[in-house]
Amino acid sequence: MTAGTGTEQLIEVAYLVATALFILSLKWMSSPATARRGVRAGELGMLLAVGGTLLHHGIVDYKWIAVALVLGVIIGVPLGRVQMTAVPQRTALSHAFGALCVTLVGTAEFYLRAPDVSRFMMAVLSAEVILGSLTFTGSLMAAGKLQEVLPQRPITYKGQNVVNLALLAVAIGVAVYLVFRPEHTRLFPAIVGIPLVFGVLMIIPIGGADMPTVISLLNSYAGLSAAAMGFVLDSKLLIIAGALDGASGFILSVNMSKAMNRSFSNVLFGAFGQEQAAGASAPQARSVRSATPEEAATILAAANKVVIVPGYGMAVAQAQHKVRELYDALTRRGVDVKFGIHPVAGRMPGHMNVLLAEADIPYDKLLDMDEINGDFPQTDVALVIGANDVTNPSARNDAASPIYGMPILDVDRARTVMVIKRSMAAGFAGIDNPVYYLDKTLMLFGDARSFVGAIVRELAGGQG
Amino acid sequence: MKLDLLTSLYVFMLAAFIGFEVIRRVSPLLHTPLMSLTNALDAIAVIGAIILVGERKSALSTVLGTIAIVAATSNLVGGFVITDRMLKMFRSSGPKKP
Numbered sequence: 001m002t003a004g005t006g007t008e009q010l011i012e013v014a015y016l017v018a019t020a021l022f023i024l025s026l027k028w029m030s031s032p033a034t035a036r037r038g039v040r041a042g043e044l045g046m047l048l049a050v051g052g053t054l055l056h057h058g059i060v061d062y063k064w065i066a067v068a069l070v071l072g073v074i075i076g077v078p079l080g081r082v083q084m085t086a087v088p089q090r091t092a093l094s095h096a097f098g099a100l101c102v103t104l105v106g107t108a109e110f111y112l113r114a115p116d117v118s119r120f121m122m123a124v125l126s127a128e129v130i131l132g133s134l135t136f137t138g139s140l141m142a143a144g145k146l147q148e149v150l151p152q153r154p155i156t157y158k159g160q161n162v163v164n165l166a167l168l169a170v171a172i173g174v175a176v177y178l179v180f181r182p183e184h185t186r187l188f189p190a191i192v193g194i195p196l197v198f199g200v201l202m203i204i205p206i207g208g209a210d211m212p213t214v215i216s217l218l219n220s221y222a223g224l225s226a227a228a229m230g231f232v233l234d235s236k237l238l239i240i241a242g243a244l245d246g247a248s249g250f251i252l253s254v255n256m257s258k259a260m261n262r263s264f265s266n267v268l269f270g271a272f273g274q275e276q277a278a279g280a281s282a283p284q285a286r287s288v289r290s291a292t293p294e295e296a297a298t299i300l301a302a303a304n305k306v307v308i309v310p311g312y313g314m315a316v317a318q319a320q321h322k323v324r325e326l327y328d329a330l331t332r333r334g335v336d337v338k339f340g341i342h343p344v345a346g347r348m349p350g351h352m353n354v355l356l357a358e359a360d361i362p363y364d365k366l367l368d369m370d371e372i373n374g375d376f377p378q379t380d381v382a383l384v385i386g387a388n389d390v391t392n393p394s395a396r397n398d399a400a401s402p403i404y405g406m407p408i409l410d411v412d413r414a415r416t417v418m419v420i421k422r423s424m425a426a427g428f429a430g431i432d433n434p435v436y437y438l439d440k441t442l443m444l445f446g447d448a449r450s451f452v453g454a455i456v457r458e459l460a461g462g463q464g
Numbered sequence: 465m466k467l468d469l470l471t472s473l474y475v476f477m478l479a480a481f482i483g484f485e486v487i488r489r490v491s492p493l494l495h496t497p498l499m500s501l502t503n504a505l506d507a508i509a510v511i512g513a514i515i516l517v518g519e520r521k522s523a524l525s526t527v528l529g530t531i532a533i534v535a536a537t538s539n540l541v542g543g544f545v546i547t548d549r550m551l552k553m554f555r556s557s558g559p560k561k562p
Contacts, residue, residue: 022505023482029498030489032554039548042505046540053511059518068517068530072510072537079538080545084553087496090546094503094539101536105512108525108532120469219499226509231472233512239472240479245506247483252495343492350495354550362557368492 007055014052015237021045022241026248032363049237084358085315088215088347089146095218096139102225103132107192109232115183122182124231126175130195131225134168137199139218145203146211146347154207167198208312209389211347213256217264220249252349259343259369261395261406288424291442293451296418297458299442300326303380303416305336307372309409310352311345313386313421317448323385324359326452329459338365340372340382340409342390373410382414384435386421386448392433403431417441420448497550504543510536 021041028038059065082090106128113121144150171194174187206214227242229235257264291299300306308327314320330337339361345352353366367375376382384391391411394401411417412435419436421443435441444451490498510533517529 018508022508023486025501025505026483026486026490026498029494029501030486031491032494032551032556035494035497035551035554036548039501039544039551042501043544046504046508046544049508049511050514053514056515056518058515061518061520064517064526064530065514065533068513068533069537072534073541075534076538076541076543077545079542080549082546084550087500087546087550090542091496091499091503094500094543097535097539098503098506098509101507101509101513101532101539104528104532104535105509105516108516108522108528111524112521215499219502223502223506226506227476229509229512231469231476233515234468234472235512236472236475238508238512239476241505241508243476243479244483244487245502247480248487248498248502251484251487252499255492255495341492348496349499350492350497353493354496354553357550357553357555360553360555363493363554364556366493 011052014048018045018049019237019240084354089143092139092143095222096136098222099132099135102229103129110188114185117182119179122179124228126191128225128228129192130171131221133192134195134199135218135221137196138203141200141203152208154205156205164201167194171195212344212349213253215348216249216252216256220246223249256344286437288436288443290445293454294458296444297455303335305379306381307338307340307379309340309384309387311387314448319448319452320355320359322449322452324361325456327361329456338367342369342409376410376413379414381416382411384419388433418444420444420451497547500543500547504540507536507540
């Protein structure tokens with residue numbers, strides 16, 4: 001790394017500038033006003049870094065590099081153009097690709113260096129390939145569940161956690177042995193193969209509602225494995241980019257866990273679905289009040305302040321564009337409409353914001369939980385679309401509830417609550433929601449998209 | 465070598481702190497584009513794969529490296545494209561700027 005030629009120095013300068021651009025890129029993501037500048041900075045940094053690398057004196061053959069770069073672009077462009085509703089699975093898939101790259105490079109580096117590998121080098125190589133391979137299969141599994149190629153329901157069996165942890169322990173044990181005895185190269189496939197299996201088993205017990213945490217955690221692993229690769233290749237740029245990505249994933253995972261009042265280990269080893277069985281087994285025979293689109297439209301039109309609470313159900317029903325029509329119709333009548341968004345609404349952090357922004361709803365109307373909760377007592381109507389557990393007051397006042405302690409959107413404090421729901425079936429966590437049985441609650445039974453559409457038609461008719 | 469390791473650890477630690485401070489300030493509004501952007505930046509791993517393939521040290525390293533470049537490049541391109549598409553959609557209700 002201390003080559004004296006001008007080209008090598010030029011490459012180092014390019015890496016230095018790229019590093020600064022990467023940090024600026026993330027800094028500019030702090031606000032929607034500067035965020036697109038952040039993307040430009042990231043692109044420029046990447047161009048400098050890749051361009052600089054291509055000048056590297058050690059490169060003697062460009063043929064396969066060119067072929068691979070072209071193929072990467074051919075695959076990458078369609079992956080950048082997927083529908084907004086497919087963003088969670090696309091994100092999981094890109095974690096998998098990133099981890100694949102890191103694992104393959106780590107494997108190649110090992111066989112190039114073996115058997116003469118220093119202890120430190122072997123330790124970081126092991127970290128690189130273990131994290132990389134478990135992230136690869138784990139992310140593929142997550143993408144499969146999100147795309148619904150695989151069952152979304154958590155699959156659990158007795159002794160699952162013991163099996164999983166034992167597998168991981170074996171992989172780490174082999175890695176430790178290799179650190180001291182790197183000449184046993186035949187063992188190396190074990191620290192790639194076992195984590196590959198572990199990645200699959202790790203995601204099997206995870207249900208759809210836990211996806212935001214899991215995607216964030218996989219994001220963090222992908223970043224850390226890239227940082228480990230930076231140690232192996234002695235590349236400061238790679239260490240920094242990996243550390244930034246790892247930190248980002250970590251912060252998001254902590255946010256998501258907090259928003260569910262659960263620890264990481266509980267998400268990964270808790271098998272949420274099982275826990276809920278007890279909560280769901282208490283059947284509620286209480287009556288609910290239901291309303292027609294016409295009645296709902298009348299109440300909404302008479303309101304001053306409406307808060308819409310979207311959830312995954314809105315995404316499933318593709319209702320965001322109808323919601324936008326409702327927003328327009330109410331805003332035209334002078335009703336103040338805001339959106340209250342729970343951190344874990346949807347399948348990944350910020351999922352709802354992207355869908356609503358796509359439907360052209362201004363982002364200053366999209367408020368997160370802490371910002372909106374103080375508003376509910378002054379809100380005339382809280383309209384819940386496809387969200388359940390994140391509005392469940394049991395989390396606040398029923399210590400026996402499985403979700404007790406989870407921060408929620410206080411829709412029950414609004415004057416009227418309307419809930420659009422297909423039927424009285426329980427939500428993903430399988431927990432009954434007492435909000436549905438309140439006197440001030442109106443249940444609007446039906447498909448979210450057609451129901452919101454019907455309300456919009458009523459509002460339009462009433463105006464004429 | 466010892467010194468290099470220590471320097472690398474310092475770099476990692478400082479970058480992690482910067483990451484925490486910078487990313488904590490990102491609005492929850494933008495958490496999805498944030499994740500796709502960091503994904504694209506993470507594709508910088510492609511530089512390691514490029515050198516690996518270019519040095520042509522063994523058949524194995526060329527094959528693995530080539531696949532690695534494909535995977536990382538598709539992240540790089542796809543990540544930037546989708547992040548920009550998402551961010552383009554975020555607009556304020558204030559007066560429209562040119």
